Amino acid sequence: MAETSEEVAVLVQRVVKDITNAFRRNPHIDEIGLIPCPEARYNRSPIVLVENKLGVESWCVKFLLPYVHNKLLLYRTRKQWLNKDELIDVTCTLLLLNPDFTTAWNVRKELILSGTLSPIKDLHLGKLALTKFPKSPETWIHRRWVLQQLSQETSLPSSVAKGNLGTVPAERTQRILQEEMEVCGEAAGRYPSNYNAWSHRIWVLQNVAKLDLKILLDELSSTKHWASMHVSDHSGFHYRQFLLKSLISQTAMDTSALQQNSLKDEPKDEEAAASTEEPRIDLTQLLEEEVEFCTDLIDSYPGHETLWCHRRHIFYLQHHLSGRCPLNLTHLSPADCSGGTLNDLHLIPASPQLSQAMEVDGLNDSSKQGYSQETKRLKRTPAPDSLGLEMEHRFIDQVLSTCRNVEQARYANAYRKWLVTLSQ
Amino acid sequence: MKLYSLSVLYKGDPKAVLLKAAYDVSSFSFFQRSSVQEFMTFTSQLIVERSTKGSRASVKEQEYLCHVYVRSDSLAGVVIADSEYPSRVAFTLLEKVLDEFSKQVDRIDWPVGSPDTIQYTALDGHLSRYQNPREADPMSKVQAELDETKIILHNTMESLLERGEKLDDLVSKSEVLGTQSKAFYKTARKQNSCCAIM
Numbered sequence: 001m002a003e004t005s006e007e008v009a010v011l012v013q014r015v016v017k018d019i020t021n022a023f024r025r026n027p028h029i030d031e032i033g034l035i036p037c038p039e040a041r042y043n044r045s046p047i048v049l050v051e052n053k054l055g056v057e058s059w060c061v062k063f064l065l066p067y068v069h070n071k072l073l074l075y076r077t078r079k080q081w082l083n084k085d086e087l088i089d090v091t092c093t094l095l096l097l098n099p100d101f102t103t104a105w106n107v108r109k110e111l112i113l114s115g116t117l118s119p120i121k122d123l124h125l126g127k128l129a130l131t132k133f134p135k136s137p138e139t140w141i142h143r144r145w146v147l148q149q150l151s152q153e154t155s156l157p158s159s160v161a162k163g164n165l166g167t168v169p170a171e172r173t174q175r176i177l178q179e180e181m182e183v184c185g186e187a188a189g190r191y192p193s194n195y196n197a198w199s200h201r202i203w204v205l206q207n208v209a210k211l212d213l214k215i216l217l218d219e220l221s222s223t224k225h226w227a228s229m230h231v232s233d234h235s236g237f238h239y240r241q242f243l244l245k246s247l248i249s250q251t252a253m254d255t256s257a258l259q260q261n262s263l264k265d266e267p268k269d270e271e272a273a274a275s276t277e278e279p280r281i282d283l284t285q286l287l288e289e290e291v292e293f294c295t296d297l298i299d300s301y302p303g304h305e306t307l308w309c310h311r312r313h314i315f316y317l318q319h320h321l322s323g324r325c326p327l328n329l330t331h332l333s334p335a336d337c338s339g340g341t342l343n344d345l346h347l348i349p350a351s352p353q354l355s356q357a358m359e360v361d362g363l364n365d366s367s368k369q370g371y372s373q374e375t376k377r378l379k380r381t382p383a384p385d386s387l388g389l390e391m392e393h394r395f396i397d398q399v400l401s402t403c404r405n406v407e408q409a410r411y412a413n414a415y416r417k418w419l420v421t422l423s424q
Numbered sequence: 425m426k427l428y429s430l431s432v433l434y435k436g437d438p439k440a441v442l443l444k445a446a447y448d449v450s451s452f453s454f455f456q457r458s459s460v461q462e463f464m465t466f467t468s469q470l471i472v473e474r475s476t477k478g479s480r481a482s483v484k485e486q487e488y489l490c491h492v493y494v495r496s497d498s499l500a501g502v503v504i505a506d507s508e509y510p511s512r513v514a515f516t517l518l519e520k521v522l523d524e525f526s527k528q529v530d531r532i533d534w535p536v537g538s539p540d541t542i543q544y545t546a547l548d549g550h551l552s553r554y555q556n557p558r559e560a561d562p563m564s565k566v567q568a569e570l571d572e573t574k575i576i577l578h579n580t581m582e583s584l585l586e587r588g589e590k591l592d593d594l595v596s597k598s599e600v601l602g603t604q605s606k607a608f609y610k611t612a613r614k615q616n617s618c619c620a621i622m
Contacts, residue, residue, distance in 0.1 A: 033455035036607035053454040058611065132453065189451070192487070229425045229556070232508050300558055301425075301510055 012067040018047040020089050029054050031131040068094050084116045099129035105142040119146050127183050134190040140200045180204045198235035211250050231301045237310040287318045302408035425508040429464040430551045433472045434534040435498040440472035443537045446547035459605040466600045468502040474584040481576040493518040513557040
């Protein structure tokens with residue numbers, strides 16, 4: 001069925017209108033999807049709205065996408081004007097079909113800056129795009145820009161606070177935070193080891209929540225069940241490692257800040273006094289609980305390398321704590337994310353130490369164990385306590401004697417070798 | 425860690441007969457769900473047809489693992505799970521379900537049964553409960569009597585097929601799959617290459 005360019009234009013305009021109307025009719029649309037449908041049914045719109053799900057029949061995409069894509073580029077190159085509403089509709093359609101089209105996001109940035117487009121609406125579009133494209137890098141990157149805008153716009157009190165003392169995140173921040181955690185959680189569920197989603201989650205904790213201790217603790221407990229049901233999700237477990245590392249570093253900062261404050265002879269007002277009653281965090285206990293959690297999962301689900309990697313990280317954090325050596329924050333960075341940094345992180349230096357700490361990793365070839373970087377750092381630190389090592393060796397023995405899973409045995413042996421290198 | 429489908433079939437000659445099935449497609453995008461469900465039916469039948477009586481196997485296809493148990497009396501069960509779900513629990517579940525089914529449904533009904541005629545309602549409950557393997561099967565930490573080495577492992581569906589048989593052909597000829605599902609299969613095949621916008 002050959003379409004003339006006029007027919008295509010008419011069709012596309014109709015489809016774009018249908019999409020806009022669908023959103024107007026149902027503001028609660030929470031998911032988009034493509035419906036495999038090779039041929040159009042006579043005179044029926046390819047836009048399908050069922051419950052709160054918006055579907056696009058696949059036959060129309062080959063007409064729709066190039067047309068709106070071209071339309072936006074003509075606007076961008078100043079060959080054809082589009083008014084604000086047209087821009088919103090066109091970019092919306094485009095991004096629901098291909099959210100990695102950076103230009104469309106950039107047009108929306110301009111609309112936000114000129115006050116035509118509400119940042120919240122824009123975040124909603126991103127959330128929808130992520131239901132179909134949970135990894136989309138451009139969507140996550142753009143999202144961070146919008147969140148930055150929001151925080152500048154309202155100049156949230158948390159951005160002025162010194163450290164985490166006396167910070168009670170404003171209600172709006174809390175809502176934004178909740179929403180971001182939800183969006184990340186959903187995206188993580190839609191694609192295994194969704195690095196982009198989890199990295200975004202980390203960024204939000206660093207830049208929106210400012211690594212608030214209570215929030216870190218909440219996240220640790222609220223993601224526990226998810227982790228236990230996704231035992232090969234390396235990014236999910238890496239998130240827990242980040243939480244624990246941050247709890248360690250933030251507690252240390254609090255302690256030193258507290259010490260500094262007590263040196264000054266300032267009268268403490270009510271708020272400051274109350275804030276010193278920060279949640280008492282027993283780091284040793286938290287780490288022990290994490291080891292127990294890890295052990296439990298290793299026993300229940302043999303043969304998942306992620307769990308063994310997680311164990312190494314926790315062990316490292318534990319002996320690091322007990323070693324009582326001065327905290328070197330580069331060790332505590334999420335630098336073991338292979339694949340490099342979030343390119344846009346430099347836009348907002350969160351706390352100075354953390355932004356420096358995002359090293360680009362992964363340029364070395366990964367060793368068989370993949371921990372050469374960590375091992376080199378570990379060799380510089382004091383030897384781990386022998387009791388901890390002994391317990392780990394006993395655990396390995398127990399696993400090896402009872403497991404029948406070939407991979408489990410391999411990971412257990414690799415872990416033993418790694419432990420041995422620590423004490424060399 | 426997810427279970428997507430649990431089915432009971434009869435390994436007839438030459439076709440496998442679906443007797444009862446339970447599905448959980450909630451984790452798939454809304455518009456894919458009916459196609460995914462049809463595919464799981466198609467896959468379950470195909471696997472049972474290509475497995476011998478008295479065997480257990482795990483067939484890997486992309487990120488899914490299909491666990492099949494065909495009893496020597498031709499009663500068969502298939503569990504389709506993701507790759508995290510512990511296979512030992514999957515086989516425990518299959519054993520349990522087939523045992524229960526054979527006690528509740530007369531053998532004479534097996535060769536000619538269908539989901540509409542078969543009186544067995546426990547499947548949905550089992551599927552739902554076993555979504556959390558530790559809750560459903562707390563003893564799974566203890567070594568099961570089942571010898572894991574007797575489970576045949578297939579790395580692809582293709583390895584189940586006869587020489588010259590193509591999965592694409594079986595899909596297009598299938599009566600179980602609707603046109604939308606077949607279209608879905610075609611685009612999914614294409615998607616395995618990068619840069620697909622659809």
